[in-house]
Amino acid sequence: MLALATLASIVGVAIVYAIDWFPTQASTTSNDVDVLYDVLLFVSIPIFVGVMTVVVYSVMRFRARPGDMGDGEPIHGSARLELIWVIVPFVIVSVLSVYAWIVLDEQEEPRANEMVVRVTGQQFAWHFAYPDASGKTVRTDDLVLPEHRPVKFDITAEDVIHSFWVPAFRMKMDAVPGLTTSFRVTPNRQGNYSIVCTELCGLGHATMRQSLKVVPESEFAAWLEKKRGAGAANVSAGPSTTSTGVRSQ
Amino acid sequence: MTMTARLTAPGWYRAALSVLAGALFAFGLVVLVRALYGYEPLVDGEAITTVALISMGVAFLLGIGCFDYWFRWASGAPTVPDDHSGHGARSWRDYFRVNTDHKVIGIQYIVTTFVFFVLGGLMAMLIRAELAAPGTQFVDPNTYNGLFSVHASLMIFLFIIPVFAGIANYVIPLMIGAPDMAFPRLNALSFWMLPVAGVMMTASFLAPGGAFATGWTAYAPLSTEMPVGQTFFTIAVQFAGASSIATALNFLVTIITMRAPGLTFFRMPLLVWANFTTSLLVVIATPFIAGSQFLVLFDRALGTHFFNPGGGGDVVMYQHIFWFYSHPAVYIMMLPGFGIVSEVISANARKPVFGYRMMAFSLVAIVILGFTVWAHHMFVSGMFSWLRVPMMITTMLIAVPTGIKIFSWLATLWRGVIHLTTPMLFALGFITMFTLGGISGIVLAILPVVIHVSDTYFVVAHIHYVLFGGSVFTIFAGLYFWFPKMTGRMYDETLGKIHFWLSFVFFNLTFGPMHFVGIDGMPRRVADYADQFASLNAIISVSSFLFGLSFLIFLYNMVTSWRNGPRAAANPWRAHTLEWQVSSPPPLFNFDDIPTVVGGPYEYGVPGAVHGVFKDREKEPVPAGTSGVAHE
The missing domain is CATH 1.20.210.10 (Cytochrome c oxidase-like, subunit I domain)
Structure with missing residues (x-):
């Protein structure tokens, strides 16, 4: 049975590794999350397959023959076995917890040269603001990020709770009225990526999807400069309320 | 029976009248209070609905007869004898009355919860129909949000939690060698609160602005801002929660005090252990969700600011209180199942x-x-x-x-x-x-x-x-x-x-x-x-x-x-636990003589081992009872 379980585990792990689970990776820590998930699969698939194997094997091997009214062996337990299946899972979850903690610390570590972008959730759209050293703020409904530049999102909400998720970054944080929450990422791949609201926020929740653009540093600077010029009136006007907001990607 | 007699005796006629009176009471109270404060307009639909949901729910329980015995006793009037002699179910009609027999209540629980399981399941079918393809198919987003919210709420509060209470209601007293639960009238009240909660949740679809649409989690401040349908949830949860707590207390007292002689804690079947631990969870945790929903109700109806950041409230606090119940609730929904599986396996x-x-x-x-x-x-x-x-x-x-x-x-x-x-x-x-x-x-x-x-x-x-x-x-x-x-x-x-x-x-x-x-x-x-998710959703x-x-x-x-x-047969599975040692279905008082427990509940394969012995019986358990049980 052990051989059977091992074989089935190998097949199981091979199958789940063949699946393309995650969306594109677009930040420096996306890969860490995906690797962590692969490790979880590697640990857990043999457990699941093992349980399945014992069930199927027992049913086939120990099934009552027709008319067999006998009882099984009166085995009441085994202190040694029970100790093993307390200790082994304990060790596994402990190791996984430490590993997860290390990855989390790496994700959340402040980085030099960090750019702050303020994110505001509103029923049913996201607004963004780029403060700069001079104290001026550029407000926009488009999120554009420079490649390879660490960014910290300061997130809040105007009305109800929203959740700011960028699947390509593997990062998400609730936008909470009355609080400023945050997360950090370093985009490392150019392209358009979706922003999804994942906290039920009312009627238009399903349509609260936007996209962000990761561009080269120079292109970003030009874009910001253009926004700063064009939005001179916008600087003091607060978040744009004329936005059509709801957009499907 | 004359109409007057019908309307004064406990039952559905009196319940209907009582619910009507509850609605009038709500209307009168709101109008009176608003007149005293000088509020305009005098008639406020949302306020009346809020009070009516509470008063009509309580009125139903009064009308159907949950409190009759207690009121009579408290007022010194002669009580109607309420022992088990009259309380088995002899026809299907008996299941539609307040009944204090744990076996009847168990079946009332199971059938009622399955009605809501079917309703919740039909909502799931509508949800999947809508999600079969991207875009809008059958329902508008507001109805959709209502559907998944009511689906989850019914499945959790009206199916999984109470159906386990129903199975346990039937089985636990039999398993521990008891004639009934410790508090049979409280048991009946616990059951009758359930349909009130379930009907309220389902009826929220009829509310102006649609059913509550904030998920079963009802996160504030969305839940404090939604239309009146949300109030149906906050109040229904109080009825379901009170039912849950009362049942759990009943199980705890029953299991602690009413075990047969010799049935020590470590001879109890694991289903009894499971319901004992589940009941501990319910009694400790459920008041927290009651609290969270009361605070939402106060924010909505009384103008408090618990979850309004503009008024000094804390949005995240809602989630702490809510999950302090709702995570243990996951185990409330699982531990009884662990018990069942141990018995079956x-x-x-x-x-x-x-x-x-x-x-x-x-x-x-x-x-x-x-x-x-x-x-x-x-x-x-x-x-x-x-x-x-x-x-x-x-x-x-x-x-x-x-x-x-x-x-x-x-x-x-x-x-x-x-x-x-x-x-x-x-x-x-x-x-x-x-x-x-x-x-x-x-x-x-x-x-x-x-x-x-x-x-x-x-x-x-x-x-x-x-x-x-x-x-x-x-x-x-x-x-x-x-x-x-x-x-x-x-x-x-x-x-x-x-x-x-x-x-x-x-x-x-x-x-x-x-x-x-x-x-x-x-x-x-x-x-x-x-x-991009269309093809998998179609398969789903x-x-x-x-x-x-x-x-x-x-x-x-x-x-x-x-x-x-x-x-x-009395014992088709040849199991050792006590409920299988009496006839199927069991006699009115469960055990014509109380068994003495002499060993563990699962001594299969140990020669001659038994769990309980009956002093009047020979070796083979003989079904005692009224129902003419065929014996294999």
Whole structure:
């Protein structure tokens, strides 16, 4: 049975590794999350397959023959076995917890040269603001990020709770009225990526999807400069309320 | 009976009149108070609805007769004798009356909860119909949000939690050798609060602005701002919660004080242990959800600012209070199932439950650990960030006692004599599916991963693996297992097996693919989604319809077998626990003579071992009772 379980585990792990689970990776820590998930699969698939194997094997091997009214062996337990299946899972979850903690610390570590972008959730759209050293703020409904530049999102909400998720970054944080929450990422791949609201926020929740653009540093600077010029009136006007907001990607 | 007599005697006529009076009371009270304060307009629909939901609910309980005995006693009037002599059910009508017999109440619970299970299931079918393709198909987004909110609320508060209470109501007193529950009238009141809660949740679709549409979690401040349908949820939860607490207290007192002579705690069947620990969870945790919903109600109706940041309120506080109940609630919905599976597996593998004491201790460990993990639902909520790692670790640690249970069931199978009956199939299906749900639970505890997958379809997949593949499979196992005891009839084994295999296959085809769409970027609770998820969602929807149809086989089997099934023997499974030592269905007082327990409940294979002895009986248990039981 052990051989059977091992074989089935190998097949199981091979199958789940063949699946393309995650969306594109677009930040420096996306890969860490995906690797962590692969490790979880590697640990857990043999457990699941093992349980399945014992069930199927027992049913086939120990099934009552027709008319067999006998009882099984009166085995009441085994202190040694029970100790093993307390200790082994304990060790596994402990190791996984430490590993997860290390990855989390790496994700959340402040980085030099960090750019702050303020994110505001509103029923049913996201607004963004780029403060700069001079104290001026550029407000926009488009999120554009420079490649390879660490960014910290300061997130809040105007009305109800929203959740700011960028699947390509593997990062998400609730936008909470009355609080400023945050997360950090370093985009490392150019392209358009979706922003999804994942906290039920009312009627238009399903349509609260936007996209962000990761561009080269120079292109970003030009874009910001253009926004700063064009939005001179916008600087003091607060978040744009004329936005059509709801957009499907 | 004259009309006057009908309207004064406990029952449906008086209940209807009473509910009407409750509505008038609400109208009068609101108008009076608003007149005293000089508010305009005098008639405020939302305020009247809020008061009416409370007053009509209580009025129904008064009218149907839940409080008659207590009122008579308190006022010194002669009480109507209310012992069990008049309280078995002799026709189907008796199930529609206030009845204090735990066996009648058990069946009232099970049938009522299945009505709401069907309603919730139909809503799930509508949800899947809408999600079969991107865009809007059948329902507008507001109705859609209402559908999944009511679906979840019915399934949790009106099906899984109370159906376990129903099964336990029937089985626990029999299992411990007691004639009834400790507080039979409280037991009846607990049951009758349920239909009030269920009807209220369902009726919210009729409210102006539609049903409550904030999910079963009702996060503030969305829930404090939504139309009046939300009030139906906050008040219905109070009725369901009060029912839950009262039943749990009843179980605790019954199990502590009414065990048969010789039935020590460590001779109790594991189902009794499971309901004991579940009841502890209910009594400790449920007041927290009651509190959270009261605070929402006060914010809505009284103008308080508990969750209004503009008024100094704290939005995240709602989630802390809510999850301090609702995480333990996950175990409230699972521990009784653990108990059922232990009974089913030992009887059908003809072996003692492996590591009985560790099985009992692991239940206690889950109760304690269950209170230390609530914030794992809030990893991306913006709560104080240091709390996340400790909560991740405690969450992971729950895998240890849960693992003990899984591995002990597997060891119970080992070298047994396995009978693949329908309840056994569901128990084995449970073990495998719950393992998968447990594994996705571990994934959801690992912080960097859960930051990505929280509030996605991965969570929807996980919750259905633990609540359907977990809890509901154990409910089916339990119902098939005790069906002969409850009805005195045998169900159809072939139909039962077909039901299992169809459920098992289509369950996996429905909820399995949800893992993929979730990780790939599809959020939950959305009426519409990006085109990239269209093909998998189409597969999920088609599977879910077939999954839904498979339930009809169960329904057909239960109804026809209850009416015309072959007579069941007292002990068709040759099990050792006490409920099988009396006739099927059991006599009115359960035991014509109280058994003495002399050994463990699962001594299969030990020569000559018995769990309980009856002084008047010879070796073979003889069914005592009124129902002319055929004996195999």
